[in-house]
Amino acid sequence: MENNYLTETLEKLVGIPSPSGFTEKAIRFVSEELQRYGYRPWITRKGACVVSLGGEGSPLVLNAHVDTLGAMVKSLKSNGRIEFTCIGGYTMFSVEGENCLIHTKTGRVLTGTIQSTSPSVHVFEDAGRKERKLQNMEIRVDEIVKSKEDLKKLGIEAGDFISIDPRFAITATGFIKCRHLDDKAGVAVMLDLARRVKEEKLDIKRRVYLFFSAYEEVGHGASAGIPEEAEEIISIDMGAVGDTLESSEYAVSICAKDSNGPYDSRVVRALVETARANSVDYTVDIYPFYGSDTGVSLRAGYDVRFGLLGPGVEASHAYERTHIRALRNSSDLISHYVSTSLV
Incomplete structure (x- = not known):
């Protein structure tokens, strides 16, 4: 079945102006969307939106950011x-x-x-x-x-x-062109996970939280407000495409290392194993000029396992492009990941 929720939600998100520091409307949209599916999100003092999807087991926080350039x-x-x-x-x-x-x-x-x-x-x-x-x-x-x-x-x-102006467009061939795929594509993937838990009765094997930050583009998005019981944090943010990188606009990219250093090898291996076991199209890559909210959380002192994945996006921080297949692969990978307990 076609998952139109991803593209429809992404179009709504990019239509809401939300430069870092001006994210109230975008956060309100996220909160109302979660409430529509019966969740009870809360807003931190700093303006992030947090919600529990339920589940039992090692607490996992998935993070994406609503703020943009x-x-x-x-x-x-x-x-x-x-x-x-x-x-x-x-x-x-x-x-x-x-x-x-x-x-x-x-x-x-x-x-x-x-x-x-x-x-x-x-x-x-x-x-x-x-x-x-x-x-x-x-x-x-x-x-x-x-x-x-x-x-x-x-x-x-x-x-x-x-x-x-984001200039959102979807082509007949499945390409999505617009500004701010970083990281409204990741936000759409996380909201899709929340939808799948309710509508598809996804059986999650972990206690799962979603954390939507509001200051990632200026370097301190996930520095506070993460649920204290978190044992693992994974950022859902765009995969960089270009040069000699393996990442692609059609796949979910699993980051092994960015400019701050390697990601937790246990998490990287578990994500790769999950992708392989479920026939998810993925790449593993290194982003030479990149930092994520996960790194911000680590510098803030959170003692967690940590990872990063997301849809491949070309021309990041410009007029960006990805493909619907990358969104679906990202959604599928994270849905399968929360349904296992590999780490």
Whole structure:
């Protein structure tokens, strides 16, 4: 049977702006979705959503993050443009020409476009060669504004959040193209697990918690609020695709090592054994420039086994792409994993 829940939920999630620090609506969506299936989630003081799926045995926490890349108003320029600062790590090449939303503190939402300060080849001699760095970028607001004062009259000020248009699309061939697959694809996989426990009567062999963090992109998402009884934490986050890596847009990627070091070999082996035993399409890989919420939890002092898996995503932190098969393989692997007690 086709699992449309994954793609339908993912589309809803990416349609909710949620740069790090601006995640209340996304967390509310997650909480309400869990309640719809009869769960009783709670929200931590830091703004994460946590829920128990039930089960008995060694407590396992699965983690994904609802927060995404974005920006914030840094200052208002005399020409009526906005100077911005980044939330999360991305290149200016990856956002140039992208539409965005400016979320004022009064609740007003304005549209705009991220562009170079020399955007036109017909006007600026350096349009092609100008270095794409933050100092050379600005946001053009879709209002009649010619000065800093005009921007102020719209209610725009420093500290307002800026979200980037995700441009969600699914092709007839099963590819999913949009921004913020990192990590709304992982959030959709975790919500699908919650659905399967209820609708498909999935028999879980562990006590399983889901932890949806809100500050992963800025480095401290899962640093607090993890259930104290946790013995194992696995992050469900995107698998990096490209260069000489084995990961693919069609498979679930099991990470053996990232920039912080190796993942727990017991967990990696158990995930591989589970994938093989259940004919799940998987890869094992090393991500050279990557960190996850699992690493944040370890640095915060949690004494746990730890792992990382997720759907393969190409062009991470840009206009990303994966395939529905990668989502299904990720969902299948984690569903089979919680139904066993290999570790």
